[in-house]
Amino acid sequence: MAYVPSFTITPALLAQVEQVAALRERIQNAVVDLAWIPALQKDTRTRNVHASTAIEGNPLTLEQVRALEEGRELSTPGARPKREVINYFAGLRYVERHAGKRRPAIRIFSNCTEFWPAR
Numbered sequence: 323m324a325y326v327p328s329f330t331i332t333p334a335l336l337a338q339v340e341q342v343a344a345l346r347e348r349i350q351n352a353v354v355d356l357a358w359i360p361a362l363q364k365d366t367r368t369r370n371v372h373a374s375t376a377i378e379g380n381p382l383t384l385e386q387v388r389a390l391e392e393g394r395e396l397s398t399p400g401a402r403p404k405r406e407v408i409n410y411f412a413g414l415r416y417v418e419r420h421a422g423k424r425r426p427a428i429r430i431f432s433n434c435t436e437f438w439p440a441r
Contacts, residue, residue, distance in 0.1 A: 367391070367414055369384065370414070371407055372387040375410055380403045382407055386398075390404060390407050
């Protein structure tokens with residue numbers, strides 16, 4: 323049984339559908355160049371790392387997490403909370419690098435120096 327629409331396709335309706343299709347294509351092909359997007363992504367990443375590690379009991383503040391992301395040294399908390407945050411950032415960056423690939427990026431870290439550099 324064929325579909326029978328409850329409306330009549332008129333030249334006016336067809337013209338409107340064509341306009342919608344043309345506008346949709348323009349929007350999809352538009353280049354959005356916003357300078358603040360990288361800063362927003364960085365802030366979101368920092369807040370994500372802070373919240374996720376805080377849930378697990380990491381004592382670092384948001385400002386301390388932000389300092390670690392920027393490569394600054396912290397004089398206070400021990401090495402373990404710092405390492406946890408640094409490793410979380412490394413994991414997020416790994417996922418971001420491989421997010422566009424067709425197959426999931428799964429590998430065994432046989433060379434752990436990527437996440438735990440030599441002391």
